[in-house]
Amino acid sequence: MAGSTASRSTDGGRRYAGGVKKVLVIGGGIAGLTAAWDLSVDHDVTVLEASDRVGGKLRLEKVAGARVDVGAEAMLNRRPEGVALAREVGLAIEHPAIASSRLWVGDELKPLPRSLMGVPLDVSELAASGVLSPAGMERVLAEPDIAPSDLTADVSVGALVGERFGDEVVDRLVEPLLGGVYAGRAREISARAAVPQLVAMAARGSLTAAAAALPVSDVPVFAGIPGGMGRLPEALASSARFAVRTGASVERISRAGSGFRVHVDGELLEADAVVVATQAAPSAVLLMDLVPDAAAALARIESADVVVVTFAVREVEARPLLELGASGFLVPPGERRAIKASTWSFAKWDWVRAAGRGAGAYGEDLLYLRTSLGRHRERVLQLTDHHLEVGSLADLHAATGVRLEPVATHVQRWQAGLPQYAVGHLDVVAGIRAEVEAVPGLAVCGAAYDGVGIPAVIGSARRAAAQVRSAE
Numbered sequence: 001m002a003g004s005t006a007s008r009s010t011d012g013g014r015r016y017a018g019g020v021k022k023v024l025v026i027g028g029g030i031a032g033l034t035a036a037w038d039l040s041v042d043h044d045v046t047v048l049e050a051s052d053r054v055g056g057k058l059r060l061e062k063v064a065g066a067r068v069d070v071g072a073e074a075m076l077n078r079r080p081e082g083v084a085l086a087r088e089v090g091l092a093i094e095h096p097a098i099a100s101s102r103l104w105v106g107d108e109l110k111p112l113p114r115s116l117m118g119v120p121l122d123v124s125e126l127a128a129s130g131v132l133s134p135a136g137m138e139r140v141l142a143e144p145d146i147a148p149s150d151l152t153a154d155v156s157v158g159a160l161v162g163e164r165f166g167d168e169v170v171d172r173l174v175e176p177l178l179g180g181v182y183a184g185r186a187r188e189i190s191a192r193a194a195v196p197q198l199v200a201m202a203a204r205g206s207l208t209a210a211a212a213a214l215p216v217s218d219v220p221v222f223a224g225i226p227g228g229m230g231r232l233p234e235a236l237a238s239s240a241r242f243a244v245r246t247g248a249s250v251e252r253i254s255r256a257g258s259g260f261r262v263h264v265d266g267e268l269l270e271a272d273a274v275v276v277a278t279q280a281a282p283s284a285v286l287l288m289d290l291v292p293d294a295a296a297a298l299a300r301i302e303s304a305d306v307v308v309v310t311f312a313v314r315e316v317e318a319r320p321l322l323e324l325g326a327s328g329f330l331v332p333p334g335e336r337r338a339i340k341a342s343t344w345s346f347a348k349w350d351w352v353r354a355a356g357r358g359a360g361a362y363g364e365d366l367l368y369l370r371t372s373l374g375r376h377r378e379r380v381l382q383l384t385d386h387h388l389e390v391g392s393l394a395d396l397h398a399a400t401g402v403r404l405e406p407v408a409t410h411v412q413r414w415q416a417g418l419p420q421y422a423v424g425h426l427d428v429v430a431g432i433r434a435e436v437e438a439v440p441g442l443a444v445c446g447a448a449y450d451g452v453g454i455p456a457v458i459g460s461a462r463r464a465a466a467q468v469r470s471a472e
């Protein structure tokens with residue numbers, strides 16, 4: 001199981017019998033574990049994880065009687081990497097039972113119109129949702145007449161969408177959507193990094209026309225894992241294909257001949273190759289000696305702190321929420337609420353609903369739901385658990401009219417939870433990779449590079465593993 005697979009390596013030398021090379025992977029989040037999984041086919045791999053368990057942002061905690069995700073809880077299904085890895089390790093896939101989110105605007109939960117990061121897929125659906133004012137809607141309808149955008153340089157998502165559809169679309173749609181994925185600000189996050197498809201579409205002319213012409217797909221957008229996304233790192237770590245050392249905080253990496261020396265808790269470990277799969281800030285420290293410019297670039301990548309508050313409530317009490325037929329709601333920052341979103345896990349995932357049956361202390365049925373708080377530069381970590389809980393419950397009451405009295409609450413703080421992809425991020429990453437790739441046997445992966453979503457992170461890890469191999 002995760003966190004219990006500690007195995008001290010006694011081999012100070014690098015080469016194993018039969019020429020199998022030794023690889024150290026630093027960071028036991030989904031990136032590090034994926035790189036270890038790939039490389040362990042023909043390498044001797046050890047994952048060094050600073051905390052007491054693997055998984056990073058994929059984490060299960062027991063709340064009342066059931067284990068539920070307190071970090072990431074879904075993955076994109078329309079990118080292959082996440083679902084493919086889950087299947088590779090023998091896990092089943094589940095799609096949301098309800099995938100119908102709402103938007104809390106002007107004291108009302110309105111239907112969240114289908115969009116590509118705010119760009120309406122159906123303008124009449126947007127009009128019917130009532131999310132925009134009449135003036136805001138008029139601005140949207142004028143988009144086809146606007147000259148093609150100049151996209152020779154990277155711009156923010158907010159600048160791209162705002163220029164074409166007006167500020168209201170940015171404030172009421174792009175902000176809550178980007179707030180959910182990146183905990184970021186629409187007018188700061190790079191369009192090329194976050195929404196390359198929109199950039200390609202905008203270069204050709206009207207986004208309204210391009211969005212309307214997108215093929216309609218009945219492939220579910222999201223996938224989950226029965227029992228929680230947290231089962232994915234657990235399955236990888238318990239595969240026994242590689243060793244995991246938890247409580248192993250790496251302090252430094254240096255060269256040792258053609259290989260590397262890794263400093264961990266006063267001990268020196270040697271390896272032929274090293275994969276650095278930590279967040280941007282620790283990666284900057286670890287890479288300082290080897291690739292100083294890349295390390296400096298990583299140090300400049302900012303992150304947002306976020307908090308997830310999970311509630312277990314008695315089903316009898318929360319039944320009105322079930323009747324709303326939604327999977328949760330998003331909150332635009334302009335609404336000035338405490339929370340930025342609420343996910344009704346009981347409605348979204350059949351496995352969560354099933355896990356809650358009889359999970360109360362007296363065998364009563366429980367429903368699980370969560371709120372999330374924290375956008376870039378908001379100081380949410382300093383708030384007390386009580387403050388976070390009370391603020392969340394007050395917002396849930398104001399949004400739904402349902403007053404909840406949880407039987408259990410879990411507060412998960414994610415310091416530097418989500419890296420911020422500022423305008424120009426792709427160039428920054430290209431520069432980092434160029435310097436790293438010039439050091440044979442060194443590779444980097446994780447949420448700081450090619451996307452923060454789980455499939456993108458897995459993709460970056462598989463790329464890192466391939467790079468280690470190609471340098472041999």
Ligand SMILES: Cc1cc2nc3c(=O)[nH]c(=O)nc-3n(C[C@H](O)[C@H](O)[C@H](O)COP(=O)(O)OP(=O)(O)OC[C@H]3O[C@@H](n4cnc5c(N)ncnc54)[C@H](O)[C@@H]3O)c2cc1C
Binds near residue numbers: 027049055056251448
């Ligand atoms: C609250 C929240 C909800 C999210 N929800 C979703 C979602 O629903 N779907 C989705 O696709 N994505 C989601 N994401 C994003 C996604 O979960 C992350 O981007 C992804 O899991 C990051 O994986 P990683 O391996 O790059 O980093 P991490 O998970 O951060 O792992 C890095 C690991 O490195 C370790 N480490 C750091 N320094 C050292 C050191 N010096 N020595 C050894 N180890 C070290 C850390 O302890 C950590 O375990 C969410 C993120 C957050 C914060």
